[in-house]
Amino acid sequence: MVVPSPTSMIRTKKTKAVGIPTIDLSLERSQLSELVVKACEEYGFFKVVNHSVPKEVISRLDEEGIEFFSKNSSEKRQAGTSTPFGYGCKNIGPNGDKGELEYLLLHSNPISISERSKTIAKDHPIKFSCIVNDYIKAVKDLTCEILELAAEGLWVPDKSSLSKIIKDEHSDSLLRINHYPPVKKLGNDNWDPSKIQNSNNNNIGFGEHSDPQILTILRSNNVGGLQISTHHGLWIPVPPDPSEFYVMVGDALQVLTNGRFVSVRHRVLTNTTKPRMSMMYFAAPPLNWLISPLSKMVTAHSPCLYRPFTWAQYKQAAYALRLGDTRLDQFKVQKQEDSNDSHSL
Numbered sequence: 001m002v003v004p005s006p007t008s009m010i011r012t013k014k015t016k017a018v019g020i021p022t023i024d025l026s027l028e029r030s031q032l033s034e035l036v037v038k039a040c041e042e043y044g045f046f047k048v049v050n051h052s053v054p055k056e057v058i059s060r061l062d063e064e065g066i067e068f069f070s071k072n073s074s075e076k077r078q079a080g081t082s083t084p085f086g087y088g089c090k091n092i093g094p095n096g097d098k099g100e101l102e103y104l105l106l107h108s109n110p111i112s113i114s115e116r117s118k119t120i121a122k123d124h125p126i127k128f129s130c131i132v133n134d135y136i137k138a139v140k141d142l143t144c145e146i147l148e149l150a151a152e153g154l155w156v157p158d159k160s161s162l163s164k165i166i167k168d169e170h171s172d173s174l175l176r177i178n179h180y181p182p183v184k185k186l187g188n189d190n191w192d193p194s195k196i197q198n199s200n201n202n203n204i205g206f207g208e209h210s211d212p213q214i215l216t217i218l219r220s221n222n223v224g225g226l227q228i229s230t231h232h233g234l235w236i237p238v239p240p241d242p243s244e245f246y247v248m249v250g251d252a253l254q255v256l257t258n259g260r261f262v263s264v265r266h267r268v269l270t271n272t273t274k275p276r277m278s279m280m281y282f283a284a285p286p287l288n289w290l291i292s293p294l295s296k297m298v299t300a301h302s303p304c305l306y307r308p309f310t311w312a313q314y315k316q317a318a319y320a321l322r323l324g325d326t327r328l329d330q331f332k333v334q335k336q337e338d339s340n341d342s343h344s345l
């Protein structure tokens with residue numbers, strides 16, 4: 001059943017309760033597929049419990065993250081600056097976006113992981129790459145299970161039409177570990193004019209955005225800060241749960257479902273006392289994969305909303321824009337009236 005978790009229930013002005021759906025993966029399959037579709041349609045976001053990712057696989061990556069981020073900054077910089085893979089601090093992407101965080105960004109390809117491990121975990125590179133590979137394998141299986149349930153719930157004839165994109169050996173999936181140190185709020189006795197200019201941003205750990213990929217599988221330590229935006233533009237805080245996963249619909253899945261699922265906008269606010277650590281698996285197609293709505297999702301009532309593009313083209317568009325920009329607009333099919341207008345000019 002999709003159960004809005006009580007801790008995440010908040011009320012709007014009309015006192016309608018909104019809560020984050022929680023899906024118990026031990027439920028019966030036909031029920032599960034309906035729940036996945038409903039949650040993806042309503043929020044583009046849900047929590048999964050009773051998943052198959054072993055506890056040790058999670059705790060080992062946690063320990064590596066804690067060990068890495070506790071190093072001093074010159075040691076961390078030796079891991080290699082993120083261009084885009086490696087260690088990054090405060091800079092998000094190439095276009096001047098800033099956040100109150102540091103992170104490790106890795107490609108999911110085992111060869112790339114093995115190369116990066118030599119600088120990230122100099123004294124135990126093989127152990128580090130095994131831990132990262134094990135985590136990626138387990139969350140990739142979870143992603144594929146969710147995508148197969150989604151395809152079933154959408155009555156797509158080939159149940160693997162979404163999961164096979166991720167299973168492809170050239171998939172461009174990524175792993176990111178974010179670390180948000182506590183940020184003290186400015187008091188009157190701590191007046192810093194240079195900070196006043198950015199006073200609106202003071203508590204933004206990671207600015208509002210949607211993820212470009214198909215699906216994001218997120219978990220964090222016990223420190224909150226993540227918020228998702230509802231279709232009505234309301235921000236809902238996501239209660240942290242170190243042993244479970246949150247699932248986010250990304251832009252590519254919005255296109256594959258012809259807009260039936262909408263990618264979730266989200267952001268992270270910093271905590272004033274405790275550090276947040278989160279790890280995200282971004283499930284993506286191979287670079288040359290042509291992304292267009294699944295044929296089952298295009299009907300006379302739901303005409304095709306997006307023109308086909310490769311994942312490489314989409315990434316290029318994403319990296320040319322700012323974090324919070326809506327990147328899908330440039331891939332929308334022009335409406336008939338719009339194209340008539342342009343002819344008459």
Ligand SMILES: C=C1C[C@]23C[C@@]1(O)CC[C@H]2[C@@]12CC[C@H](O)[C@@](C)(C(=O)O1)[C@H]2[C@@H]3C(=O)O
Nearest residue numbers: 084092093097211212318319320321322323
């Ligand atoms: C500003 C940017 C950072 C980002 C690439 C982008 O140009 C726009 C999307 C951003 C995002 C969000 C989800 C993931 O964290 C990420 C790795 C991704 O694939 O797209 C980041 C990119 C990044 O930090 O490099």
Ligand SMILES: O=C(O)CCC(=O)C(=O)O
Nearest residue numbers: 176178206226268278280
């Ligand atoms: O750190 C988090 O909880 C979310 C970060 C995020 O949205 C991202 O890295 O794309």
Ligand SMILES: [Fe+2]
Nearest residue numbers: 209210211266
């Ligand atoms: Fe994100």
